[in-house]
Amino acid sequence: MPESSFSWREPFVAAMLETDKDKLTERVHAAEGAIFLRLQELTDSAEHHEERTEIQVACAALLSVQVNKLGWPSSLPIKRA
Secondary structure, X not given: OOHHHHXXXXXXXXXXXXXXXXXXXXXXXXXXXXXXXXXXXXXXXXXXXXXXXXHHHHHHHHHHHHHHOOOOOOOOOOOOO
């Protein structure tokens, strides 16, 4: 596998393992950036289906970290009926 296909995994794992809340935001941003760059490399290629699936799972995990550990977004508009 080319090196670029692993480029997003290392920052993603680092974000998942980070316990320091001050560093977690930085790690999450780094993982998101690396995933974005990898998706740019993949473009619309029919190949790499497995990696795209892994990226979808990673994005869901990062969103969970953002919401549950970092409390994002901090101010959601409240819809009242």
